[in-house]
Amino acid sequence: MMTPVAECFVAFLFGSVAGLLMQRSRFCNTAALRDAIMFKTYRNTKAMLVAMMILTIGFTGFMSLGAGHPLQFDVGLNTFAGLFLFGIGMVFAGACTVSTWVKTGEGNLGALWALIFTFVGMFLFSLVWSASWWPPAPQTMTGQINAPALQLGFANAQTLGEKFGVPAIVFGLVQTVVLFGLYRGILKRERAQHAEHEKHEREHARKKAEKAAKAAAANQTA
Amino acid sequence: MLPQAKRAAVSFVPQQRGGVMEFFKKTLDPIIALAAIAVLDIFMFLIMGAWTVGGGETMMTGLIAKGMIGDELERLPFWSIVFPVHGDYWKIYISLGMLFGAFVGAVLSKEFYLRVPRHLSEWLLITIGGLLMGFGIRLAYICNVSTFFGLMPEMNMGGYLAMSGILAGAWVGSLIYKKLLEAE
Numbered sequence: 001m002m003t004p005v006a007e008c009f010v011a012f013l014f015g016s017v018a019g020l021l022m023q024r025s026r027f028c029n030t031a032a033l034r035d036a037i038m039f040k041t042y043r044n045t046k047a048m049l050v051a052m053m054i055l056t057i058g059f060t061g062f063m064s065l066g067a068g069h070p071l072q073f074d075v076g077l078n079t080f081a082g083l084f085l086f087g088i089g090m091v092f093a094g095a096c097t098v099s100t101w102v103k104t105g106e107g108n109l110g111a112l113w114a115l116i117f118t119f120v121g122m123f124l125f126s127l128v129w130s131a132s133w134w135p136p137a138p139q140t141m142t143g144q145i146n147a148p149a150l151q152l153g154f155a156n157a158q159t160l161g162e163k164f165g166v167p168a169i170v171f172g173l174v175q176t177v178v179l180f181g182l183y184r185g186i187l188k189r190e191r192a193q194h195a196e197h198e199k200h201e202r203e204h205a206r207k208k209a210e211k212a213a214k215a216a217a218a219n220q221t222a
Numbered sequence: 223m224l225p226q227a228k229r230a231a232v233s234f235v236p237q238q239r240g241g242v243m244e245f246f247k248k249t250l251d252p253i254i255a256l257a258a259i260a261v262l263d264i265f266m267f268l269i270m271g272a273w274t275v276g277g278g279e280t281m282m283t284g285l286i287a288k289g290m291i292g293d294e295l296e297r298l299p300f301w302s303i304v305f306p307v308h309g310d311y312w313k314i315y316i317s318l319g320m321l322f323g324a325f326v327g328a329v330l331s332k333e334f335y336l337r338v339p340r341h342l343s344e345w346l347l348i349t350i351g352g353l354l355m356g357f358g359i360r361l362a363y364i365c366n367v368s369t370f371f372g373l374m375p376e377m378n379m380g381g382y383l384a385m386s387g388i389l390a391g392a393w394v395g396s397l398i399y400k401k402l403l404e405a406e
Contacts, residue, residue: 007270007312014266014273015319018259022320023327024245025255029366033392038400047252048370051260055375058264059272063376069271071372073363075380080387082362083369085354087391090366091399093351097275097365100352101317103337105324110339114352115279121356122283126300129360133299157377171377 022102029096033087040193042186049183053176060157060172070158074143076151078134089121246331263371270312272372275320276365278313279356280305285314347402362387 002010021027025047032044062068090096093114095103100118103111134149143154157168263273284307288295296302328334339345359365364373364384373381 004310011312011315012319015316016323019320019323020327021255023324025250025252027252047256051256054260079383083384083387084391086358087388088395089351089354091395101320102324106328117352118356119283121353125360130298155379
């Protein structure tokens with residue numbers, strides 16, 4: 001068991017390395033989704049998928065051994081609705097929770113502004129929640145389906161493993177294969193885009209050469 | 223032996239410096255960066271928990287609010303039941319670390335400079351975006367980092383719900399953003 005100070009130190013160390021690597025690689029979660037949707041480019045999406053594959057194997061592997069600290073809380077329709085709002089917000093702000101910090105560290109005042117209003121948004125939610133007490137606080141969650149509160153309970157690779165009597169890693173490997181399939185699909189799409197681009201380049205060069213030849217022939221005639 | 227050892231040490235140092243400085247000259251492949259972060263995230267999962275950002279940000283919101291209105295804050299059930307405010311919540315320090323790491327990276331690579339959005343419309347969009355992100359994170363109880371780098375790899379049911387939500391949101395947001403760009 002670590003002391004709170006040691007936990008804070010480890011967290012700061014992790015955050016520092018993550019921030020440095022993000023800054024040097026220009027990785028952005030928003031770009032991973034937005035660029036794939038708007039521009040059909042996948043630089044960040046591929047990185048996100050690779051990380052998810054490594055994490056799936058790592059997390060479910062250790063969960064099979066009973067190790068690790070998985071997140072424990074019930075989920076419900078609020079999970080979908082909240083991230084839906086978040087998805088719109090991150091495209092508008094041009095940054096997600098990570099890139100607001102990273103871009104602020106680079107001196108981006110727009111990102112700092114987004115961060116300040118993320119805090120304001122959180123405080124506004126705390127007012128709304130305090131007035132309505134919905135969705136239920138984690139302390140009232142039971143892990144079971146709670147229809148009136150629109151809660152679906154709790155399940156992860158560990159609970160699935162216990163229910164079906166197989167190690168969590170088995171489910172993890174299935175998910176990894178699916179993620180790898182997506183990754184390969186993106187690579188295939190990129191190759192097709194590249195081939196198409198080269199075809200256009202060749203076509204353009206051919207037309208340019210034809211035009212030049214015609215101009216040269218016209219000059220000779222004149 | 224001593225002079226040789228000395229020479230080796232002298233020649234070693236500049237190479238190391240060159241290697242480190244080279245790191246700050248080139249853009250790193252995001253796949254390599256994210257793979258390294260994923261491995262570190264697994265270590266953190268083993269000792270404390272997976273990487274999240276929204277929780278730390280919420281605690282910071284609470285700390286700021288407490289600094290502004292004091293104990294009055296605890297009259298709001300959210301801050302007394304869901305998020306009792308305390309400064310030694312480890313997730314706060316992930317975010318502060320990211321800020322620090324990015325600052326160091328930007329300074330060493332000479333990429334640190336003040337960037338200011340030029341148009342009022344950009345400020346407006348960022349404001350709305352920030353508000354939606356903050357409200358959304360707390361409504362869902364999770365952020366995008368915990369979705370993609372925590373819940374999904376743990377195969378938490380919430381991860382799939384959250385991912386569907388964020389994809390739908392990013393799609394709607396992109397459509398609106400495209401329309402706004404076309405209108406300009």
